[in-house]
Amino acid sequence: MKQTPSHSSSLILVAAGMGTRLGAGIPKALVQVAGKTLVEHAIDRILQVKRITEIIVVTPAGDHRMAEALAAFGSMLRTVPGGSSRADSVRRGLEAVNPGASAILVHDAARAFAPAELYDRVLDALDQGQANAVIPALPVTDTISVVEPGGAAGAEFIDHTPPRSTLRAVQTPQGFNAAVLRQAHAQLDHCTEAELEKVTDDASIVSAQGEKVQVVAGAQQALKVTHPEDLETANQLATDQNSSANTARETMILPRIGNGIDVHAVSQDPARPMWLAGLHFPDDVGLSGHSDGDAVAHAACDALFSAAGIGDLGTHFGVDRPEFSGASGVSLLAEAARLVREAGFEIGNVAVQFVGRRPRFSARREEASQVLSDAIGAPVSVIATTSDGLGYEGEGTGITAYATALVFPRQR
Numbered sequence: 572m573k574q575t576p577s578h579s580s581s582l583i584l585v586a587a588g589m590g591t592r593l594g595a596g597i598p599k600a601l602v603q604v605a606g607k608t609l610v611e612h613a614i615d616r617i618l619q620v621k622r623i624t625e626i627i628v629v630t631p632a633g634d635h636r637m638a639e640a641l642a643a644f645g646s647m648l649r650t651v652p653g654g655s656s657r658a659d660s661v662r663r664g665l666e667a668v669n670p671g672a673s674a675i676l677v678h679d680a681a682r683a684f685a686p687a688e689l690y691d692r693v694l695d696a697l698d699q700g701q702a703n704a705v706i707p708a709l710p711v712t713d714t715i716s717v718v719e720p721g722g723a724a725g726a727e728f729i730d731h732t733p734p735r736s737t738l739r740a741v742q743t744p745q746g747f748n749a750a751v752l753r754q755a756h757a758q759l760d761h762c763t764e765a766e767l768e769k770v771t772d773d774a775s776i777v778s779a780q781g782e783k784v785q786v787v788a789g790a791q792q793a794l795k796v797t798h799p800e801d802l803e804t805a806n807q808l809a810t811d812q813n814s815s816a817n818t819a820r821e822t823m824i825l826p827r828i829g830n831g832i833d834v835h836a837v838s839q840d841p842a843r844p845m846w847l848a849g850l851h852f853p854d855d856v857g858l859s860g861h862s863d864g865d866a867v868a869h870a871a872c873d874a875l876f877s878a879a880g881i882g883d884l885g886t887h888f889g890v891d892r893p894e895f896s897g898a899s900g901v902s903l904l905a906e907a908a909r910l911v912r913e914a915g916f917e918i919g920n921v922a923v924q925f926v927g928r929r930p931r932f933s934a935r936r937e938e939a940s941q942v943l944s945d946a947i948g949a950p951v952s953v954i955a956t957t958s959d960g961l962g963y964e965g966e967g968t969g970i971t972a973y974a975t976a977l978v979f980p981r982q983r
């Protein structure tokens with residue numbers, strides 16, 4: 572069996588029907604449900620299916636409102652005027668499909684709330700290649716009988732009753748190998764309007780050509796809006812789908828990142844101890860400053876404050892907190908972590924890189940990470956580099972530390 576790769580599929584959305592049974596006085600796909608037309612609801616869901624790369628909307632012939640409203644969707648969506656029956660509308664849609672398309676889906680705008688998963692299910696089955704046509708369907712709950720007219724005043728009589736377990740209520744989107752669908756529709760070329768009227772879906776035409784049609788599980792949400800009472804269900808579906816989208820958005824925990832940079836000059840005092848990344852380096856001359864000059868710890872503090880949006884080192888360790896004057900970098904960092912948590916955040920991690928000729932760092936990298944991680948109760952990684960002899964870092968007269976922190980709001 573020929574495989575129909577669906578990674579770039581075209582979709583024909585038939586929306587040209589008049590909606591006689593609905594009786595809204597306008598084409599059915601233009602009827603509004605929860606603030607949007609049915610055709611717009613359908614397109615919203617189709618756009619979630621990344622494998623659909625072309626949408627042809629078949630619009631009510633002679634009525635420009637839909638085509639005008641859909642112009643805003645851009646070049647991925649095109650409109651063509653429909654025909655006098657669904658089959659005729661599909662055929663007009665087919666003529667507009669990119670000739671290179673290998674897979675084509677046909678969907679009713681009247682089934683506006685078919686979820687994106689349903690399209691994917693059909694396309695997945697088509698990809699598996701057991702059949703050149705795949706349709707979604709649901710088991711039926713009523714007993715279904717085939718009837719024959721025969722009596723007076725249009726009375727009907729049962730001809731036979733197929734076993735219910737063999738029956739399925741067929742839905743859309745229906746998926747096809749493009750050549751197979753085109754070939755099947757070509758068989759309808761000489762049909763009269765009345766004959767076309769009796770063709771209620773595309774799978775039945777393809778099946779009549781002897782092609783196997785695979786059935787996959789349908790979805791209750793793919794209900795076809797047909798009668799006025801269906802609008803109430805449609806409204807409920809729109810509300811449910813909107814509220815689950817909103818809930819997902821509301822419950823999504825967005826992390827926040829922050830940056831911090833600190834620069835310290837190497838002290839002129841050869842006796843000044845070198846503290847960096849929470850460690851003492853006895854062979855190096857220290858960094859100048861009122862504090863211990865630990866540029867790595869200070870940059871990490873600023874990154875944490877910036878991620879939480881609560882100011883910077885100056886805001887928290889200024890003159891109004893004399894207990895921190897001259898405090899070690901590690902104790903400032905521990906206090907910064909406490910303040911970030913107090914502001915309602917948890918800490919994901921902090922990453923710091925410093926640029927400098929000294930100290931030699933690689934042998935003590937793990938030790939530094941451990942000390943700083945213990946201070947904030949979250950992973951801190953520290954790496955070092957040189958500046959290839961350039962600038963104050965290259966001359967050995969100063970050090971720059973760059974830090975990034977990731978925090979996330981604690982769930983209430």
Ligand SMILES: Nc1ccn([C@@H]2O[C@H](COP(=O)(O)OP(=O)(O)OP(=O)(O)O)[C@@H](O)[C@H]2O)c(=O)n1
Binds near residue numbers: 585660
């Ligand atoms: N000439 C037609 C008839 C139907 N359709 C589309 O085919 C789908 C299924 O048809 P149906 O639900 O029967 O819609 P209507 O034909 O509008 O309904 P009615 O039979 O009540 O008039 C709908 O999305 C409808 O817009 C179409 O594109 N062109």
Ligand SMILES: C[C@](O)(CO)[C@H](O)COP(=O)(O)O
Binds near residue numbers: 740741
């Ligand atoms: C294609 C269809 O939705 C499958 O169930 C259905 O046959 C359309 O029928 P309608 O009479 O055009 O509504």
